[in-house]
Amino acid sequence: MNTTSRRIHDASGLPAGTVASREFVAVDDSGEFSYHRSQQDLVAAFEYVGEAACIIDRSGSAFRLVLDANRHLTLGPALGPVEFHWLRHAWLDAQNAHPEGHRLRRFYPVTRDEVVSGLFETLALEGGTAPVEGAWSLDIEGFASFPSNIQEIDRRLARGDRLERARVKDPFGHVYRPARHRKHRYLPAAAGSILYIEIPASGSLGSVPHALP
Template identity: 75%
Template sequence: MNTRSRRIRDASGLPATAGPNRDFVAVDDGGDFSYHRSEKELMGAFEYVDEAACIIDRSGIAYRLVLDPDRHMVLGPALGPVEFHWLRHAWLHAQSAHPDEHRLRRFYPRTGDEVVSDLFETLALEHGRGPAEGAWSLDIDGVGSSVPGIEEIDRRLARLKPLGHVKVKDPFGHIYRPARLRSHWYLPAAAGAILYIEVPALRIRQN
């Protein structure tokens, strides 16, 4: 996939606005996405400037890595809004190419704001960095319970074969139905990773 074409609208000369308390999403040179809680964490994830094809903050502003006068790698100045059609296509491609890494499947994002918010929310949750402890809900046969994270949900669902009677709610209020991914045709469905497919929001009862 070409991760370079039309990903950033030209806005050269904008000052860098990134700070130590801001988080970022990066697209690497292979087209995969990653979440970083701070600029320091972002810088530690890459070894050379072109390894990060595109970096965005929560406002949808794009950045690149650059070398400073001492040839140290730093976050460059803001380059303007990311090209949202490219970003959406790249995200859908990454989900298809790496289904076992990107398992939260939200509804198709219709706007640029939805693309950016979905990226930050789902990637943070996939990395175990959600907004609150115990904010996941798991509903099995109409009985709901609080769960500390998606890893615990995976563990509980691994013991269940049919998943049609299960619903999961993430800390942002999105509801999913789990479905097992069959990674190879010759393996049983139960051997695959669990995807979480968003469905229209329904209330999950808590004990």
């Protein structure tokens, strides 16, 4: 069941603390991840209690949906810290299963805090709502520009021959090299989506990200 388009709500793409409402990330019963800017948006995105397999807030606390006295969906009480190993593997599985939907590929997370913060940041950025002007940067052979979101970067990199010369920095300071992902090797290079593979901020290739196209 692919419900990504129904579930991804307006996302600010801004660092923690700049969004007034409480934010959540949910994992549905098919393993899909989604970002929600408020509890109201979260509850509205689901139709029955078990549809959300896991819900977390920015602190890493886990929640489930429950029914209130009027049998309406609502957010239940905190259940304690989310299980780190399950969350990390579920996120990596979702990225591998839907590379065109999860295109910001950061280094392999080694702590629960890294997994949680990375989820909120990347899902918000992939949601496509423009952050503050200039929060993204795109450098192609020393020429810098400041796109408003990842979709604008895609348009500027539409020609595949420019990818290896480009570097992208997101609003949180992570640096990426764009790479074309093709669903089938016989398709032309331009037919695939662009993944953004994290590299060290210096721009060197000394470290290997957790997922490559």
